[in-house]
Structures are given as structure tokens and as C-alpha cells.
Amino acid sequence: MRFSLLCLMFGVVLSWGMPAFAQANDTxxxxxxxxxxxxNPGYGDRGFWKDVRDTMQVAADQFGFDLFVFDSNRDQKKxxxxxxxxxxxNPPADYIIAVNEHQQGSRIVLEAEKRSxxxxxxxNGLTKPQKENIAQVTGDMSGLIFTLTPDNERAxxxxxxxxxxxxxxxxxxxxxxxxxxxxxxxxxxxPASLQRLEGLDLALKQFPVLNEKRRLVANWSFDEAYxxxxxxxxxxxxxxxxxxxxxxxxLGAIAAIEQxxxxxxxxxxxxxLNWSEKGMQNVANGKMTMTHGGHFLAGAWVMxxxxxxxxxxxxxxxxxxxxxxxxxxxxxxxAHFERIFGTRDWKNIDFSQFSLEHQTSGRDYYFGVxxxxxxxxxx
Numbered sequence: 555m556r557f558s559l560l561c562l563m564f565g566v567v568l569s570w571g572m573p574a575f576a577q578a579n580d581t582x583x584x585x586x587x588x589x590x591x592x593x594n595p596g597y598g599d600r601g602f603w604k605d606v607r608d609t610m611q612v613a614a615d616q617f618g619f620d621l622f623v624f625d626s627n628r629d630q631k632k633x634x635x636x637x638x639x640x641x642x643x644n645p646p647a648d649y650i651i652a653v654n655e656h657q658q659g660s661r662i663v664l665e666a667e668k669r670s671x672x673x674x675x676x677x678n679g680l681t682k683p684q685k686e687n688i689a690q691v692t693g694d695m696s697g698l699i700f701t702l703t704p705d706n707e708r709a710x711x712x713x714x715x716x717x718x719x720x721x722x723x724x725x726x727x728x729x730x731x732x733x734x735x736x737x738x739x740x741x742x743x744x745p746a747s748l749q750r751l752e753g754l755d756l757a758l759k760q761f762p763v764l765n766e767k768r769r770l771v772a773n774w775s776f777d778e779a780y781x782x783x784x785x786x787x788x789x790x791x792x793x794x795x796x797x798x799x800x801x802x803x804x805l806g807a808i809a810a811i812e813q814x815x816x817x818x819x820x821x822x823x824x825x826x827l828n829w830s831e832k833g834m835q836n837v838a839n840g841k842m843t844m845t846h847g848g849h850f851l852a853g854a855w856v857m858x859x860x861x862x863x864x865x866x867x868x869x870x871x872x873x874x875x876x877x878x879x880x881x882x883x884x885x886x887x888x889a890h891f892e893r894i895f896g897t898r899d900w901k902n903i904d905f906s907q908f909s910l911e912h913q914t915s916g917r918d919y920y921f922g923v924x925x926x927x928x929x930x931x932x933x
Contacts, residue, residue, distance in 0.1 A: 587618055587619060587620045588619045588620065588648050588649070588860075588864065589619075589620045589622065589643070589645065589646075589647050589648045590614065590619050590620065590621050590622065590648065590649050590650075590651060590857075590860065591622045591624065591640035591643060591647035591649070591651070592607070592610060592621060592622070592623045592624065592650075592651040592676075593624050593626070593633065593636045593637050593640055593650065593652045593653065594606070594623055594624060594625045594626060594636070594653075595626045595628065595633050595655035596625070596626065596627070596628055597625060597627050597628065598623060598625035601802070601830065602800070602801075602828045602830065602850055603625075605829075605850035605898070606676075606677070606850045606852065606853040607623055607853060608853070608898070608900055609850060609852075609853035609854040609900050610623075610651075610853030610854060610856065610857060611623075611853075612854065612900040612901050612903070612905070613853070613854035613857035613858065613900075613905040614857050616857075616904065616905055616906055617857055617858075617860075617861045617905075617906065619857065619860070619861075622640070622643065622647065624636035624637075624639050624640050626655075628774065630655075630656050630658070633656075633658060634658070634661075637652070637658075637661070637662050637665070641665060641666070641669060641671075646669065646671060647671055648671070648672075649671065649672050649673070649674060649699075649860060650662065650671050650672070650673050651673075651674045651676050651856060652673055652674070652675060652676065653675070653676050653677055654675055654678035654679060654680055654681075654684075654744065654745055655744050656741065656743045656744055657681065657684060657743045657744070657745070659675055659678070659679075659680050659684060660680065660684045660687060660688055663688055663697055664688060664691060664692070666697055667688075667692050667697040671697075672697060672698075672699045673697055673698050674698075674699060674700055674701070674702070674859075674860065675698060675700075675701040675702070675703075676701075676703075676852055676853075676856050677702070677703060677704065677849065678703065678744055678745045678746050679701040679703045679745060679875065680698070680701070681745060698874070699863060699870075700859060700863065700870055700874040700875070700876065701874060701875045701876065702852055702855060702856050702859060702876050702877075702878070703745075703746075703852075703875075703876075703877055703878075704746075704852065704877065704878055704879070704880045705877055705878070705879050705880060706745075706746045706749035706750045706752075706753065706880075707749045707750070707752045707753040707756070708753060708879070708880070709750060709753060709827055709846040709847075709880050709882075710749065710751060710752065710753025710754045710756075710757070710797075710799075711753035711754070711756050711757045712753070712844070712846060713750075713753075713754070713797055713798070713825040713826070713827060713843075713844065713846055713882075714735075714754050714757035714758070714761070714764060714797055714825070715757060715761070716823075716825045716843035716844045716882065716884065717733065717735070717764070717795040717796075717797060717823045717824075717825050717843055718733065718763060718764065719843065720795070720819070720825075720843040721733050721794060721795065721823055724820065724823075729763055730763075730794075731763070732763060732765045733763050733764050733765060733794045733795050734765055734767050734791075734792035734793055734794045734795070735764050735765060735766045735767060735794065735796075735797060736766075736767060736768055736770070736783065736786055736791075736793055736795070736796045736797070736807075737751075737754060737766055737768070737769040737770070737796075737797040738769075738770045738771070738772050738796065738797065738798050738799060738803045738807065739751055739769065739770065739771045739772070739799050740772070740773070740774045740799035740800060741771060741773050741774065742771055747799055750799050750827070751769075751799075764795075767791060767792060767793075768786065768791070770782045772799075772803045772806065774799070774800055774802060774803065775802060775803070775806070776802040776803070776805055776806040776809075777806060778803075778806065779798065779802070779803040779804075779805075779806030779807050779810075780807070780809050780810045781806075781810075782810075783796065783806065783807040783810035783811065784810035784813060784814070787810060787811070787814045787816075788814075793811075793822055794822060794823065795822060795823040795824070795825075796811075796822060796823070796824045796825075797825060798824060798825060798827070799826075799827065800826055800827050800828045801826040801828040801830040801832065801833035801842075801845055802826075802828075802830070804824050804825065804826030804827075804836070804842055805836065807824055808824055808836065808841055808842070811824070818836075818841040818842070819839075819840040819841045819843075820840075823843050824836075824841065824842050824843065825842060825843040825844050825845075825846075826842055826844070826846070827845060827846040827847050827880075828845060828846075828850075829845050829846075829848055829883060829891075829895075830845065833845035834883060834891075834892070837883055837884060837885060837888055838885070838888055840885065843884065844882045844883060844884045845882075845883050846880055846881070846882045846883075847880050847881070847883070848880050848881050848895075848922065848923040849878075849880050851921075851922075851923070851926060852878070854900065854903075854905045855878065855908070855919075855921045857905065858905055858906075858909050858919075858921075859876065859919075861906075861909055861911060862909055862910055862911050865909075865911040867910050867911060869910065869919075876919065876921075878919075878921040878922045879922045879924075880922070880923070881922070881923040891923075894926075894927050903926070908920060908921065908925070
């Protein structure tokens with residue numbers, strides 16, 4: 555059964571087209587090197603998913619893996635085509651790295667199970683209902699060898715918290731009685747989007763000063779966020795702050811705010827996530843309260859984990875779901891993070907130092923931004 559039939563089983567009505575563009579060579583090879591296919595939901599030449607891809611490639615090279623990347627350009631149909639291209643590799647992939655974008659992970663795991671290809675979920679894990687559905691079909695979850703995800707809920711909370719801090723610092727008399735909040739989510743299905751909203755909801759409960767006037771969905775898009783924010787402002791609605799699920803959304807909102815003659819960081823406060831270059835620039839100039847993130851490093855971390863899984867590190871067999879912290883960049887720590895990560899030259903980092911392959915038992919993985927900063931400080 556081809557992957558397209560599994561899509562119909564799970565209620566996705568999408569027809570097959572030409573395979574998605576991928577920077578991958580799937581011709582027959584005789585190498586004994588481990589072959590890893592990454593089904594990238596985003597763009598390979600820009601933005602967050604380029605950073606994920608770049609860190610993954612550097613670490614794959616260091617561990618001696620052959621990495622094949624299939625870019626989907628933020629298109630749900632292309633993501634299905636990318637998955638099929640990964641399954642059509644000849645020789646086949648030894649491992650597939652997938653992202654549960656729009657909750658398509660179930661279909662990938664099921665098709666991989668039929669082909670006896672182990673799957674790793676990256677950045678967006680399977681939901682509980684998805685796991686239950688897979689277990690009903692396969693009898694267990696053995697085809698999913700481990701999951702690596704960031705703490706999105708905490709990030710969503712801290713973005714909201716930064717908006718309150720921004721308003722507080724701008725008002726000499728302290729906080730106003732209420733902060734009119736426009737919330738713009740990523741999408742309605744991807745776990746990362748939902749988890750960040752859970753963090754926002756916690757902040758709304760903890761900080762009554764935040765008055766969420768409207769919650770919108772921009773599909774991670776600058777353009778949609780711009781249109782939605784512009785429409786909100788044109789309608790004469792109260793607006794003091796914008797909670798944005800990523801930097802593209804934050805930047806789209808800022809463009810609409812400025813188009814309306816207001817000043818981001820003074821009249822309206824905006825917080826985002828992704829550590830994008832433009833996001834960091836807007837933190838520097840005061841237009842954004844923060845850009846949360848650092849999770850693009852998961853591209854490298856997943857190569858570390860795969861190396862250790864192959865080497866038989868027991869922790870990965872006992873704890874198949876691994877989470878790591880993201881960090882917020884604001885004006886107070888921007889210079890520190892720019893010194894460490896500003897060049898984005900990942901080849902200068904030896905990711906093998908994060909492996910537990912040759913370590914004694916009892917150690918945990920020291921992933922995340924601070925772990926990398928600590929490692930770099932020793933060089």
C-alpha cells in the first residue's frame with residue numbers, strides 16, 4: 555500500500571502529484587554508512603527550518619551519516635510528496651526523521667512500519683490519540699524509536715509574560731488596569747502551536763491584567779499576520795500587545811502596527827519565537843519584547859541521539875521521549891547570545907561532545923542553549 559492510501563485512511567483528501575523538491579540523491583549506492591531521511595515541513599533555503607536543516611547536516615557529517623533532506627516549503631501536500639520521496643529512496647533509508655506538522659506524523663509512522671524503517675519524531679511529537687490509533691493498527695509503538703521536542707508550553711507562557719513586562723516598563727505609573735491582547739497562533743493542529751497556546755492560557759489565568767480580545771490563526775505566515783493585525787486595527791479595536799506564535803507572525807503584526815502610524819515597543823508590544831535574524835534585530839531596536847527559541851539546534855541534537863541509539867545507549871531505550879528547554883532573547887541578554895550564535899557557523903561546534911556513547915551511566919543529555927554555550931566556553 556502506498557503512502558497516499560494511508561492518507562485516505564486518516565481522512566486527508568489529497569491527490570498525488572510530482573515529488574516535492576528535495577536536496578537529496580536517492581540513487582543506488584554501495585556505502586555502508588547509515589542513511590537518514592529528513593522530511594522537512596519547511597523551506598530549506600531560509601528561515602527556521604533552514605537552521606534546523608543546517609545544524610542537522612553538520613552533526614550528520616560529524617557522525618558519518620548520509621543525510622537526505624526533502625523540503626516541503628510549508629505546503630501540506632508537498633509534505634506528503636516529500637514523505638513518499640523518502641520512502642522511495644533506493645537503497646531505502648535506515649531511519650526517517652519526521653515532524654508531526656498538521657498531525658501528519660501518524661501516516662508517516664504507519665507507512666514506515668510497513669517498510670520496517672524506524673522513525674524519529676522531531677520538534678512535534680505524536681499526540682495521545684495518534685499514539686492510540688497507531689497502537690491499534692500495529693499492536694505497539696516499536697516503530698517510533700524516540701521523540702525529541704522543546705518545551706513549547708513554557709515558551710508560550712514567557713512570551714505573554716514579556717508583554718506584561720514591556721507594558722509595565724513603558725508606564726511610569728505602573729501597569730494599567732488591563733492590557734488589550736491580540737493573540738495570533740501558528741495553526742490549529744500542529745502540537746507545537748497547541749502547546750504554545752497552552753502556555754498562553756496559563757499566563758491568562760495567572761495574570762488577569764491580560765485581556766485577550768481575540769485569538770487568530772496565521773498559519774505561521776508574515777502576510778496573514780499582517781492582514782489580520784491590520785484588519786483588527788482598522789476595525790478600531792483596543793490593542794496594547796500582540797502574542798505571536800513565531801517571529802514571522804510577530805514581524806507581520808509589527809508591519810501592520812507601523813502602517814497604522816503606531817510604534818511597536820511603545821504603543822503596542824509584540825513578542826515572538828524562533829531566534830530569526832529579523833526577530834533578533836527587532837529585539838535590538840526595541841520593537842519586540844523577546845524572541846524565544848534556540849530549538850533549531852534540535853537538528854543537531856537528533857543526530858546525537860541517533861548516534862547513541864545505534865551505539866546502544868540504554869537511556870534512549872528506557873526514555874524514548876526527550877524534552878529540552880528553549881531560551882528567550884531580550885535586550886538584556888541579546889549581546890551574550892549574539893557572541894555565541896551570531897555567525898550561525900555550526901561547523902565550529904563539535905556536537906559529538908554531547909553524546910553519551912562513551913560516558914558512564916547516570917548522566918543526562920545536556921541539550922539546549924545553555925548546554926551549548928557551556929560547551930563552547932570550554933573551547
